[in-house]
Amino acid sequence: MNIEDRIKQAFSKDGNFSQILPDFEERAEQTKMALAVLEAFTNNHHLMVEAGTGVGKSLAYALPAALWSKANKKRVVVSTYTKILQNQLIKKDLPILKSILNDDLAVEVIYGQENYLCLRRLNSSINYGLFDTREQAAEIDTIFEWSKSGSGILAEYPEPLSLNTIERIGRDSNNCLFQKCPFYDQCFYFYAKSQWQHADILVVNHYLFFANVETDYYILPKFDAVIMDEAHRLEEIAAHFFGIELSNLSILRLLSLIHNPRTRRGIIPRVTISNMKRAELSSVLDECRNAVTEFFAKIQCQFKQNEIKKRIREPNITDNNLDEPLEKLYTILAELVTQEQDLDLAGELSSLTKRVEIVRQSTERFLNLEDKNSVYWVDMVPSDRFSLNSALIDVSGLFADKVFAKIPSVVMTSATLTVNRDFGFLKQRLGAKDCKTLLLDSPFDYQRQAMLYLSESLPLPNEENKFYVGCARTIDEILKLSHGRALILFTSYQALKEVYERVKKDDFTFLVQGEAPVFKLLETFRDDISSVLFATQSFWQGIDVPGEALSCLVITRLPFDVPDDPRLEGVAENLKEHGLEPFYSFQLPQAVLRFRQGFGRLIRNTKDRGVVCVLDKRIIERSYGKSFLDSLPKKLPIAFNINAVAHFFKT
Numbered sequence: 311m312n313i314e315d316r317i318k319q320a321f322s323k324d325g326n327f328s329q330i331l332p333d334f335e336e337r338a339e340q341t342k343m344a345l346a347v348l349e350a351f352t353n354n355h356h357l358m359v360e361a362g363t364g365v366g367k368s369l370a371y372a373l374p375a376a377l378w379s380k381a382n383k384k385r386v387v388v389s390t391y392t393k394i395l396q397n398q399l400i401k402k403d404l405p406i407l408k409s410i411l412n413d414d415l416a417v418e419v420i421y422g423q424e425n426y427l428c429l430r431r432l433n434s435s436i437n438y439g440l441f442d443t444r445e446q447a448a449e450i451d452t453i454f455e456w457s458k459s460g461s462g463i464l465a466e467y468p469e470p471l472s473l474n475t476i477e478r479i480g481r482d483s484n485n486c487l488f489q490k491c492p493f494y495d496q497c498f499y500f501y502a503k504s505q506w507q508h509a510d511i512l513v514v515n516h517y518l519f520f521a522n523v524e525t526d527y528y529i530l531p532k533f534d535a536v537i538m539d540e541a542h543r544l545e546e547i548a549a550h551f552f553g554i555e556l557s558n559l560s561i562l563r564l565l566s567l568i569h570n571p572r573t574r575r576g577i578i579p580r581v582t583i584s585n586m587k588r589a590e591l592s593s594v595l596d597e598c599r600n601a602v603t604e605f606f607a608k609i610q611c612q613f614k615q616n617e618i619k620k621r622i623r624e625p626n627i628t629d630n631n632l633d634e635p636l637e638k639l640y641t642i643l644a645e646l647v648t649q650e651q652d653l654d655l656a657g658e659l660s661s662l663t664k665r666v667e668i669v670r671q672s673t674e675r676f677l678n679l680e681d682k683n684s685v686y687w688v689d690m691v692p693s694d695r696f697s698l699n700s701a702l703i704d705v706s707g708l709f710a711d712k713v714f715a716k717i718p719s720v721v722m723t724s725a726t727l728t729v730n731r732d733f734g735f736l737k738q739r740l741g742a743k744d745c746k747t748l749l750l751d752s753p754f755d756y757q758r759q760a761m762l763y764l765s766e767s768l769p770l771p772n773e774e775n776k777f778y779v780g781c782a783r784t785i786d787e788i789l790k791l792s793h794g795r796a797l798i799l800f801t802s803y804q805a806l807k808e809v810y811e812r813v814k815k816d817d818f819t820f821l822v823q824g825e826a827p828v829f830k831l832l833e834t835f836r837d838d839i840s841s842v843l844f845a846t847q848s849f850w851q852g853i854d855v856p857g858e859a860l861s862c863l864v865i866t867r868l869p870f871d872v873p874d875d876p877r878l879e880g881v882a883e884n885l886k887e888h889g890l891e892p893f894y895s896f897q898l899p900q901a902v903l904r905f906r907q908g909f910g911r912l913i914r915n916t917k918d919r920g921v922v923c924v925l926d927k928r929i930i931e932r933s934y935g936k937s938f939l940d941s942l943p944k945k946l947p948i949a950f951n952i953n954a955v956a957h958f959f960k961t
């Protein structure tokens with residue numbers, strides 16, 4: 311049987327999947343997607359597939375990837391954005407495929423290098439007391455025990471680990487001793503790397519994919535095709551990945567890792583150093599600390615009252631008083647690296663030295679506004695944390711030259727890639743000129759399973775106080791009809807707080823984003839059926855709550871980016887320079903994609919039923935509202951009277 315026939319057979323009514331998955335239903339869209347992916351691989355072309363919720367897109371790309379890679383001795387990378395999807399692939403979809411292929415499929419999950427426990431650094435931390443607090447010392451001891459039988463992948467450690475600990479004992483290419491390392495034969499990272507070479511399918515996340523692009527394809531083994539799932543996030547992730555993020559606290563922390571005079575911790579007390587050099591280093595570290603304080607204080611002076619984000623348009627907003635002390639520090643550390651006899655300590659020192667240089671260079675790049683294709687800004691959150699940031703304005707050239715031109719077949723997929731059923735927006739933003747497209751509607755019966763309620767009576771969102779009062783009143787009314795079971799989505803935390811405080815809280819369990827970890831909130835939301843979850847940004851996409859617990863979705867406001875977002879400003883200016891109207895060519899399509907993602911949280915399987923309520927009347931009153939409505943499933947019933955919501959929940 312050729313691959314095409316095997317795909318048709320596997321997805322057919324009595325095929326492989328129906329024998330393994332009790333709820334499997336044959337779906338023409340799923341087979342169509344799988345065949346299109348196979349065709350893209352076979353003929354070396356790029357493809358965008360929008361697969362509506364319920365198509366079963368992960369199996370639809372994973373099966374052709376598996377069969378094609380096995381038949382042609384090729385390797386396919388699957389890249390995802392969220393951990394939820396990555397876990398679904400690793401724990402569910404790929405094991406199913408393996409069983410269909412009689413275990414003849416080698417799959418490897420690759421994490422960022424810092425996620426692999428470095429045994430040398432772990433042992434050095436214990437031997438030299440390289441930890442920040444007693445709690446961290448205890449944590450490191452437990453990790454030591456775990457390392458004897460565990461996988462060495464820190465993401466699989468049974469407890470969540472702090473970033474500081476990961477930074478302390480995770481693999482770091484800057485201080486890795488490679489073959490000279492006494493732990494090389496047991497090294498988790500190099501063992502994993504040796505396995506990657508034998509894999510048919512590699513699973514990564516988008517950050518690692520871009521890190522591979524940044525290092526000119528050095529990190530991952532050679533591959534022939536990539537599937538980018540959750541592709542609606544690609545522009546945003548790439549724009550920030552290739553930018554700068556440097557905070558005053560991260561620089562001070564780096565200085566503490568070298569030496570913290572208060573706790574007397576850091577690397578310096580452990581290394582061989584003359585008294586004279588120690589005194590010199592100590593004075594340079596003080597100079598660096600003072601320079602950091604002075605540098606960020608000068609930036610703070612330029613913030614207006616209540617300003618938390620400041621776009622930087624002119625180079626050299628302040629003098630670079632960091633450059634000289636950081637350079638002095640770099641020189642002293644580099645000298646110590648060459649003198650240190652202990653390989654472990656030399657490695658740690660070398661890594662810190664490189665990090666000092668990265669900070670120096672990033673500050674310089676930031677102050678010079680070096681890249682014309684970037685926007686630069688300073689964030690202040692909360693009042694004592696400042697960060698220097700940049701993001702790319704236009705990623706299309708980067709994608710065209712470094713992704714599409716280098717990989718024979720790039721398949722991008724998501725449930726939301728089109729605006730008004732057109733791929734033009736995303737193709738243009740990602741520079742995907744020669745790219746085929748395929749649009750597959752959701753197989754769900756939206757006419758029967760769902761309803762859209764549009765509120766006409768609330769004030770416009772820009773009449774803030776009146777809008778919040780109206781929202782709270784309408785949400786009270788809706789929750790009575792839906793018996794809780796609702797997810798209320800906001801576009802800002804401020805709006806969430808304003809409305810939440812006004813909503814009556816007598817009848818249901820109320821959950822609020824930020825008051826517990828996301829996984830805990832979702833667990834309670836699923837288990838306590840009538841609970842109500844108030845959430846913002848990250849809950850608009852990627853969360854999966856099938857069943858009764860999410861029977862009502864309230865979208866309080868159309869999800870436009872805030873107008874003073876620095877990247878949005880930069881993109882808008884760039885579009886104007888090219889004679890395009892930013893609202894219609896960027897802000898609106900972007901908001902429509904986000905709106906569709908939010909909408910997609912409601913119906914997750916054929917048994918789900920529910921109502922989406924939109925409280926922002928611009929969707930009815932503004933001409934652009936049609937773009938939002940036209941992007942929703944065609945037969946979705948629309949109601950303007952809240953009695954229809956009552957009727958829906960009664961039937």
Ligand code: SF4
Binds near residue numbers: 485498
């Ligand atoms: S080889 Fe490198 S990553 Fe592995 S244990 Fe040694 S130093 Fe750490």
